[in-house]
Amino acid sequence: MRIAIGSDHRGYAIKQKVIELVKHLGHDVVDVGTGGTESVDYPDVASIVAGQVSRGEVERGILICGTGIGMSIAANKFPGVRAAPCHDDLSAEMSRRHNNLNVLCLSADMLGEKLIDRMVDIWLRTEFEGGRHARRVEKILKLENPQAGG
Secondary structure, three states: OEEEEEEOHHHHHHHHHHHHHHHHOOOEEEEOOOOOOOOOOHHHHHHHHHHHHHOOOOOEEEEEEOOOHHHHHHHOOOOOOOEEEOOOHHHHHHHHHOOOOOEEEEEOOOOOHHHHHHHHHHHHHOOOOOOHHHHHHHHHHHHHOHHHOO
């Protein structure tokens, strides 16, 4: 799978570790930055990752900032992007299983490295269940374009 990964300055150190983990798990990584700890605005990074997901250039994205919340808000402005901050194994799993989350947002400040590693692994391995959940995700997509029958 091809995965775009980006962070702001607060998530830079974690991003470097997540990139290595994702590569180790056998996926291709597109590192969109940031390249260091100098202050950057998280919407700029989120727009790159979410844009690539929205256009189908990558299958999924991972965004990291202080809380994961700001990245999530910015990423969800793009058509077809379903981004959310996850904080434990269960939220990482269910975000894929029931919501077909395609952009995982992580907190650099509130999560430990081992937990992040587990969550990323779970999130990458978990498939979307479909069924009644597919109907619900389709309704979310229609909210983006009400003229298309929503």
